[in-house]
Amino acid sequence: MGDASFQIGSSSPAGLPSLNPTESYWQTSHPVPVAEHRSTSSLPSNATVVIVGTGISGVFAAHEILSQSTDIDVLVLEARTLCSSATGRNGGHLVPIIHEQRPGIIAWELRNFHHVAALIESAGIPCDFRKLNGCLGFWNKTYFEEAKAALKEAAALAPEQTRDAVRVVEDAAELEELNLVGAVGAIVQTTAASLSPYKLVTWLWQDLLKKHEGTGRLNLQTTTPVTSLSPHSKEGNPGYLLTTARGTIIASHIILATNGYTSHLLPQFSSLISPTQAQMTAQLPPPDSPFSSNLIPRSYGFVGIPGMDHEMSDYLVQRPISENGATGRGELMYGGGRHAAKGYGVGVSDDSYIDPDVENHLRGLPERLNLAAQGSVRVTHLELLASWTGIIGSSIDGFPWVGGVPDHHGMFLAAGYSGHGMPNAPLSGRHVARLVLESLRNGGDWSGLQKAEVELTEKKGLSSAIDSDAVEKNFGVPVEYVITKERINGALG
Incomplete structure (x- = not known):
């Protein structure tokens, strides 16, 4: 579903998957x-x-x-x-973490990425696979400084894996070009992709x-x-x-x-x-948005939004656009919001309901990402097509x-x-x-x-x-x- 806190809640066993899950x-x-x-x-x-x-x-x-x-x-x-x-039910983003892992794990995640990409290409699997840049935006200065320090350490240990693959963005003008609203910084990497895992x-x-x-x-x-x-x-x-x-x-x-x-x-x-309830939405860009006719050229992660801990983040990819809507309508697949969930969703193995507070947070995407055309008034909420939950496994x-x-x-x-x-x-x-x-x-x-x-x-x-x-x-x-x-x-x- 997406990144979640590693906090472990109740030690009671998980239940069986719900017979009436929310519709993904x-x-x-x-x-x-x-x-x-x-x-x-x-x-x-x-x-x-x-x-x-x-x-x-x-x-x-x-x-x-x-x-x-x-x-x-x-x-x-x-x-x-x-x-x-x-x-x-997940976020649809295939993004290895390059900036804060040791070399062995960086290489492992990159290997998974290239393995999946090669399989899709060789077999011609129609799953909306699209290689793009990944952009991790930060709204918390401390978290951003910690991420920069982690990247510096990773680059020293694995220079060949990180060189030309990831960079830090702090310039206000460039952050604006990344469409981030109010972010204190960002980390952009070249190895990322979006797809329909289903x-x-x-x-x-x-x-x-x-x-x-x-x-x-x-x-x-x-x-x-x-x-x-x-x-x-x-x-x-x-x-x-x-x-x-x-x-x-x-x-x-x-x-x-x-x-x-x-x-x-x-x-x-x-x-x-620990079972952890995570939440996703499908939303449409504003009709006058440049992204209603042209895809956003990157996937996003959002870190350090007020209420989030170090491990929590939101995540966003965009589905394809087709003339008749048969393939996709450019839907924004946006998930996360764990900090807004009751008990952070930890210990919950039931995906038959949504958390309204999480949905309200996710509907506030324009507060973090500018989707409006230049000169247009920024909207506060997007058209919501669907909202659903799923259960991830948080490791202690x-x-x-x-x-x-x-x-x-x-x-x-x-x-x-x-x-x-x-x-x-x-x-x-x-x-x-x-x-x-x-x-x-x-x-x-x-x-x-x-x-x-x-x-x-x-x-x-x-x-x-x-x-x-x-x-x-x-x-x-x-x-x-x-x-x-x-x-x-x-x-x-």
Whole structure:
């Protein structure tokens, strides 16, 4: 959905996804025939691999398994319609954070960016993908000075990754050219993109179904929430029993691509990944705005608006414009406003309602971004087309949780992106899928592969080799993302 505070609220487990979620404009403006797809009328009683969740982590995990093996069957379970949770509700911006990360994580996020861009280009996926500049505006002087200091440190550690890729803007005239209203400064980077994540993910699922459903290797079951899972041994082989209202399934391996809902099935993660309600809107530029006929040439982040903490921000991208409105009307997809939400939305796993205070903040976009034509009177509110919520997974230590779950043989997790999933989830999904494949081929032992992949990621993170060849290689996640007992105990301690 977008950036959120890392504050962790109640340690109670998340609930199941709401049966009556608010309507995401990404979904209502682009209906797909597989939204309620079920490959078979009844559930299989057994599966080699079960993936829970059909968002970006789930689809990239499924793609990896099905493309790298010829004999492994995959059952995919989705609580609601296809891609109906955070991926199908988020901000639509693919923006690596370059100015405040260490080299290994900068390289990882850039690798995710280039991997997604290359996949979209090579497959010709129609998902409104548009490369542009990213602009992060600041309304708090202290936060801006901290960001500049972080960028200086990142540039010193990773000069090849940051040189010519990011710059600081402080000049008032240039801030005005960026259309920022009242900002004290901005950071502009060249690597950013906007897209419809819902179009991307649903296209990928349709492609996988076309290639693998007929062979019986892929079974997709939507509107099938998993209510519980428990250890289950079959013929001496450890596995899991997944319970749904439509029956039970025995699986040897599970990938939980459940993000904010993870603790519903893994209660021990209640204090590690907190569900957090985030909010989005679709608004139209004023009729006389230059952006009603020409797209804004950048995506935006808004930091330090009064009431925001260091981690909170708003975010904005613009959908395409077409003459007949079939592709898009230039809608401004604007989300955030966590500082205006009751309890910051933390601990909320229900996306069936909106927060009116957050909506009121989001409708005040013209207070922060000048959308009026030169000489025109600036409007205070835009035409609101839709307003909706979604549930993100806020990590207690700010890093995603990716890999095998300790003391849970055959269980793997890719979740807790803290609203920053687009430059993290694609290759996280691929990484856990490779761990599953290694476990199946190596008698359950996958730790050696993860260690090797993480070490390669750390090594490559110190270089500038982020090209189309590099992103296809089997790199692992940054070391901070790996799930270990030590990390869990340290986060809780």
